Amino acid sequence: ETKVIEVDPLNIEEEKIKEAAQAIKEDKTVVFPTETVYGLGANGLSENAVRKIFKAKGRPYDNPLILHVANVRSFLEYTYISYTLLEKIERLLPGPITFVLKKREIVPNIVTAGKDTIALRMPAHPVALKLIEYAEVPIAAPSANVSGKPSPTMAEHVLKDMFGKVDYIIIGGKVEFGVESTIIDLTQGKIPIILRPGPIPPEKLKEIFGDIIIPDFAYGKIEPDYIKSPGMKYRHYAPNTPVILVEHDDVDTMVKKVLEEVKNYNNPIVLCLKEHIGYYKDHNINFDTIGSEANYYEFAVKLFEMLRKYDEKIDAMIIEGIEDKGIGIAVMNRLRKASYKIV
Ligand code: TXA
Ligand code: MG
Incomplete structure (x- = not known):
């Protein structure tokens, strides 16, 4: 057809x-x-x-x-x-x-x-x-x-x-x-x-x-x-697996919030910036990178791909937020709308 x-x-x-x-x-x-x-x-x-x-x-x-x-x-x-x-x-x-x-x-x-x-x-x-x-x-x-x-x-x-x-x-x-x-x-x-x-x-x-x-x-x-x-009144961009958005703060606070969220789920994945791999790799948790601090365009182009890739494969996606600037505003708009919870 x-x-x-x-x-x-x-x-x-x-x-x-x-x-x-x-x-x-x-x-x-x-x-x-x-x-x-x-x-x-x-x-x-x-x-x-x-x-x-x-x-x-x-x-x-x-x-x-x-x-x-x-x-x-x-x-x-x-x-x-x-x-x-x-x-x-x-x-x-x-x-x-x-x-x-x-x-x-x-x-x-x-x-x-x-x-x-x-x-x-x-x-x-x-x-x-x-x-x-x-x-x-x-x-x-x-x-x-x-x-x-x-x-x-x-x-x-x-x-x-x-x-x-x-x-x-x-x-x-x-x-x-x-x-x-x-x-x-x-x-x-x-x-x-x-x-x-x-x-x-x-x-x-x-x-x-x-x-x-x-x-x-x-x-x-x-x-x-x-x-x-x-x-805009309809729920958007939402995968079936809950998305937890961790808003950008200073990096240490953000990582702490991510690690706390991880504890709430059996099989979560952390989607983090490339520069932050070091914070997660020794914690025995699932993680993947979704772009870099240096290039928000990379984050944007991977965003929907990641939301689809992990949908129904794990029990939560815990995602590091970025700053509301440049294309980062578009990324955060989509993430906030896709989120089940924002911390
Ligand atoms: O990048 C894009 O814009 C993609 C590609 C395919 O061009 N299209 C896209 O379309 O995102 P859609 O339908 O998913 O989103 C269009 C948005 C909707 O939120 C709709 O409410 C809004 O545009 N819209 C359409 N006509 C409008 C109007 N006359 N006034 C205000 N908002 C409007
Ligand atoms: Mg659309």
């Missing part, structure tokens, strides 16, 4: 992408790689096609989708945007960022869950861009995971979650970032608001927009304003 196509992103065989693009034109569903996570796509201008996305994912219809486009011109086609604003966002395109803007009539209500705004994104992935170009329509796509599970960053994740539920799966290697795009809302007054932190950090946005609002919920600490981003 599901046809799996493998492509090399560095040497794309056009015919394969054309076949999948034809499926999009026929209102079928296609899983495809992006630079953030894999997406589950369908013709974003067809209500019939978009309905299939919600069904395959088990996603509630009140959670709107991101519309993926292949060029800057599309922002004028699907949103009401001024040229001054377009010039600013152009500096970030293509890239791992999504813009919430006032939508035009042509975008079906099913994509936006009835809202008058649309989340638009131009991904920086050659396979995603080619697929959209050949399909000749924008592609509506959420992350290609079963609703509530960690987003897929590897071929085996999409095969596990989506095989048998979609028409096509394009396998295109590992993703670059591993956390979903930064989402900013450009419809609430003059200053952009970060609705979801991602690979494009606030510092970069400040360079372009001058000022930027980071609400508390963007850190994953408090309940968000449901009206602004309905998707």
Whole structure:
């Protein structure tokens, strides 16, 4: 039922992408790689096609989708945007960022869950861009995971979650970032608001927009304003095995907290920074590394992979937190939401 196509992103065989693009034109569903996570796509201008996305994912219809486009011109086609604003966002395109803007009539209500705004994104992935170009329509796509599970960053994740539920799966290697795009809302007054932190950090946005609002919920600490981003009310990223997040403090305090948590379980694993191996290796406990203090991008790209790798294999994942800075904000947002307990 599901046809799996493998492509090399560095040497794309056009015919394969054309076949999948034809499926999009026929209102079928296609899983495809992006630079953030894999997406589950369908013709974003067809209500019939978009309905299939919600069904395959088990996603509630009140959670709107991101519309993926292949060029800057599309922002004028699907949103009401001024040229001054377009010039600013152009500096970030293509890239791992999504813009919430006032939508035009042509975008079906099913994509936006009835809202008058649309989340638009131009991904920086050659396979995603080619697929959209050949399909000749924008592609509506959420992350290609079963609703509530960690987003897929590897071929085996999409095969596990989506095989048998979609028409096509394009396998295109590992993703670059591993956390979903930064989402900013450009419809609430003059200053952009970060609705979801991602690979494009606030510092970069400040360079372009001058000022930027980071609400508390963007850190994953408090309940968000449901009206602004309905998707956030659902439990996210959660494996079945409980995640215990140990928030960053000074290293000694953190390690002490980790070791205390370890005692509460029969068969836990500690996921720690590379620099901290020395603290755990002589304690006769299971541990694995999830990135390094020196490079938070590495932590981000391994995050969902680790949550899936150890799910149901052990009885708790005790994870060292990192600082809320740069892409670390996106990592901590996902971890806080995935957590059963934060210490
Ligand atoms: O990196 C990404 O953004 C990936 C790849 C596949 O592009 N996509 C992704 O989609 O993460 P999804 O559906 O898993 O997350 C989209 C988020 C949801 O939380 C949704 O509520 C929010 O975007 N959203 C969509 N439309 C919105 C709108 N008009 N206003 C506010 N939030 C919106
Ligand atoms: Mg998602």
